[in-house]
Amino acid sequence: MRPVGSKYLLEEPLGRGATGTVWRARQTVPAGAEAAVTGSPGETVAIKVLKEELASDPDIVMRFLRERSVLLRLTHPNIVRVRDLVVEGDLLALVMDLVDGPDLHRYLRENGPLSPVAASLLTAQVADALAASHADGVVHRDLKPANVLLRESGGELHPLLTDFGIARLADSPGLTRTHEFVGTPAYVAPESAEGRPQTSAVDIYGAGILLYELLTGRPPFAGGTALEVLHRHLEEEPARPGNVPEPLWTVVERCLRKNPDERPSAENLARALRTVAQGVGVHASSAQIAAAEGVGALLAPDPSPAPVPQDPGGDPNAATTVLPTTGAPGGHDTAAATSD
Template sequence: MRPVGSKYLLEEPLGRGATGTVWRASQRETAGAEAAVAGQPGETVAIKVLKEELANDPDVVMRFLRERSVLLRLTHHNIVRTRDLVVEGDLLALVMDLIEGPDLHRYLRDNGPFSPIAASLVTAQVADALAASHADGVVHRDLKPANVLLTEDENGMRPMLTDFGIARLADSPGLTRTQEFVGTPAYVAPESAEGRPQTSAVDIYGAGIMLYELVSGRPPFNGDSALAVLHQHLAQDPERPAGLPDPLWTVIEHCLRKQPEERPSAISLARALRTVAGGISAHATPEAAGAAMGVAALLAPDLAPAPVPETGAHGPGGGEADPTQVLPNRGAAAAGVAGAAAGAAAANAAGGYDPSAETNVMPHTSGQQGPGAPGGQGSDPTQVMPPVPGGPPQGEPQQPEGPHPWESQMRAARDRNEQTQVQPVDPGLDPLRRRPQRRPAPQAPPPPQQAPYGQQQYGQQQYGQQPAQRYEPQAPPRREPRQQQREPRQREPRQREPRPPREPRPPREPRQRSANPMRIPGLGCLKGCLFIIVILVVIIVLVWNFTDAPRWWAEGQSFWEATKDVFNKIGDLIDNVSN
């Protein structure tokens, strides 16, 4: 078990996806006012913990905090309710209601394709959830069967759309700079694959692919790689499954239009699917069957689609993804062009533009006078501007000043949700129980390798250095006859090793003078000596007054006088004898 914040406790994982892991969790205490659902202690919930790379991206955390209120107010009965959002250290988590049923992808794999009526009714409820979210300005952007959970109620099977806002959180510059896109390749809309402006029409495209998969058991586009699947989304039309009723195929065909403005709205899609389900049943009335055949009239395009922020969708037909437009060339700019360029300049000055015209080479511009330039002066060459004082070096991108604008809010949220964890400490890491470690004694430097006797010469030695010599074995010296006198052996001077330089002593810190400048007696301080003298005087006075010291002093004085008289008499006697 692992705590999440101070109110939730993870128990076991339920599934893993591309953006995180879903856990079964329990609530330990009632949530505060910041949560959409307070809950009760012991209540079981589902918590989706986002991946670590998402939690470490400041842009994701910024979106997480900014869209908190948007995610908490989605309360449709076909949407899994988000109860709370938790920020704890490097952990981002969404607390949601726990749905015990399987997801639509697993149900489809275990039970096979749906009937056309069942597929129409299930997709109609998903369209109701999309209509509610689009009205609130929230686009799912990752609609697929794996994000639709199935639960049972009094009316039968009820689909629950989940993972709202996950694609929005994952779509950050820090994660999409590697040429990735948000969504699953089998369910991504053409405008998302091309990087064009996105609106709520991407969810209608995903609903059409999910409806196709429910009735056929597979998505309309498959390939060996994601690039091949995306190419099919852009260039191919889906094949019609065998045995599919005409009204239902009409709905799928309208949802899978390549142009987003030709797709119906979520409200129109839900109404059309219910009309198709009522008209293709075996007990349908002729009026219902006729309404189903005319379902194309109900699939009206969405006149005001909900835009996806930060994708260049600022309105119909405009935005950051507008195509590059060719501006008409001015006549004055073409005055210096000679030969064939003069005719093209005249045509541009007249307002015409010929895309099939021949490519013209512009003359080299310089400070000298051009042949056709009016006034005799051509364009100045490009000059390099001096760097701005105090700015970044030339050629380096300008770095943003100061912290991230959401770092303070992120830090406050993490501090608020931070929980103190109590755990036993390893005795080896406890500073109160750890044994002091003795420092190893400094090792003496190894003795220098001396060359064999007879290999060194006195003139080659230098103080602190010794030339590298190679040892070569030599024959033993020949013994001389005993009659000859041996030559004295010359001792080689002993080479001294240079002493390592002493490390400089660290400077002494100035002593802080205490409030009481009195020193301890007996330490050689003048004040200490005076203090000892005062103590001795006090002791002598006390002994003189409270003991028999005066009597002892008198007796000692009389004894000293008697002894002095004896020595005086002896001295006088010696003087008389000597005289």
């Protein structure tokens, strides 16, 4: 077993991504007052150890320390809790609650798409998590099924959104200069693909992509290269699948508006999805059906989206997410993680 700091021991890897590896770990002594959760010896946790090249970047280390308080205070029933942050030598790690269950990407691959009602209710819980984070000024920026963990309770799936802050930590000036972007091509909002200013509306776009994938088993835009996928986000409108009820398609379409100023708030999205779930179910009353058919009224544009903050002293006009200058060869996995 490998120690992380003076309080944790890594036991086995649970998953690897572009920015690091998630491990099952064990706490050896209680954490100090700087941690959000003290914990106790023998307790099992999840630890994300960032890659060495990130941990050796002074910009990322400073960002990690600067955002410590934000990450530690972000709590919600649908957000994986960050318990502690470890900064030691060339090691950066986030200590989190361990979620004993698959991520949504794996679940869909093994079980297939969800029904319209189930997809609506699951996405509503993800929207609840986004509403809480946006109210605290935190934008996720890499919402996708792989970043939604599932805990099963009483036969129901309870989604928990993870990797808050990872996209921003990885979006260093060095990465920006080399024209790498933060996010995953299949889930990137148009304004992010073009390097325009980003707000919480990018998460609403990601929620729309996620909802589409829950209903169909695949994201709406695909292609042989990342560049091809990003251009489709900019230029194409998704076609409505035949199995998606009209009220639910209204929700998807509003989330996927190319203009971020036309997308709803996370709070209104959650409300709309629950209204639709009630109205498209087999036991829906006439009033619930009518409410679902009028769901567009609940999806007014968000009047005050949370901005993605600039770094102190950074260039406010610098693009943090840009179209790559060259595409990958055929067979590139456009849904593969670039910042998870």
